[in-house]
Amino acid sequence: MNAADGARAGDTGPVLTWLYAPGDRPDVVAKALRSGADVVIVDLEDAVAPERKGYALDATAELLTERPPVPAQVRVNALTGPLARNEVERLAGLPGLAGLRLPKTRSPQEVATVAAWAGGGPGGAVPPLWPLLESALGLERAFVIAEGHPAVAGIALGEADLRAELGVTDETGLAWARSRAVVAARAAGLAPPAQSVYPDVRDLPGLAASCAVGRALGLVGRAAIHPRQLPVIEAAFAPTEAEVAAADEILAAAATAAGAQALPDGRFVDPAIVAGARRTVALAERFR
Incomplete structure (x- = not known):
């Protein structure tokens, strides 16, 4: 497999499903690890209330002292805020960490900074990094962000924040942004990006239709926020006979x-x- 066929770092073969779980709910994280998702993303950011951030980091660090049954990535807090550096430094060397998700990434310099926090000095080992493009500026810089550090394993859109900033009211307004992410990833030698989460966990037909749109644009797989979404995503992105x-x-x-x-x-x-x-x-x- 060459760089155009998979991620440059942390590649474990075809991945279709990523399931988010709140870092301050170890019981939910444990269920997520048994859900059948290809990757579990332990969230320290949006899913955790401010007063629970410290506990979420402690619980996540404890979880990652050993390798979980499926790869576990962690979405840290805002890179420009007061929490991200401590989170990265504490988690980066743990044996169970499969990657770091970097929210609201706006520049390759931010990626390089996180790599340095994670041990990116001479001879240092950096875990796979996944910049999330959630702003107009981040999207405009998609390619240079994707090439921001050799440890970048992929990029992905954060569509909720992007919708709000752009004033997009439906999925058709995201077509260019999604295509932009696909082109930037492939130009940088990364695997095709996955779709962002579908927020209505009860609307499975809507999820399937949305996945079909994303697949037609070149996206592969999707992040989920509930296990019931996983079979729909797999079916939508599985090759037909x-x-x-x-x-x-x-x-x-x-x-x-x-x-x-x-x-x-x-x-x-x-x-x-x-x-x-x-x-x-x-x-x-x-x-x-």
Whole structure:
């Protein structure tokens, strides 16, 4: 797998579901780790009241002293606030930490600062970093943020804050922002971004329709805020039988010929098409 097929850091194969859980609720975090999500994001930011921030950090640090059953990332507090540095310094070296989510990232300098907090000096090891683009400025700088440090493993949108800043009233208004994130990630050699959370946990048909829109734009997988959303997300982003069959045919043709060629049905096969077929097959493997 090359950089264009997966994250530069922390890549563990195709990932479709990320489940948020509040850091001050160890019982909820424990359930999230057993929910079937590919990655659990322990949230120290929006999901935790100000008076509970200290307890959330203590509980999260205790959890991450050992490796949990699935990868656990942590969303720290605002990078420009008083809490983030202590959170990063305390969590960065723990064996159970799979990555840090950086809210409201606005510049590559912020990414580099977090890397330094995490031990990014000469010879230091930095955990995978996931800048979240939640402002117009962050979105405009998406590519330079994605390239802000070698430890950047991916980027993602924070659509609630972005909607508020841009005055967007429905999903159609997010199409350009989503495409911008997809292009920036791929240009930086990162895996395609996942969609941001769908806030109505009861509206599963709406979630499925929204995922279909995101998939058409090149997003892969989605963050969730409730376990009931996970099966819908998996189903929405899983390759169809027809897509897998087409990918298998492309790979078979590529294995027997050099250079570009046309299949009997007229489809053209070149290295870019082959790379896409490989991604489809790799994603399909998780369902076999």
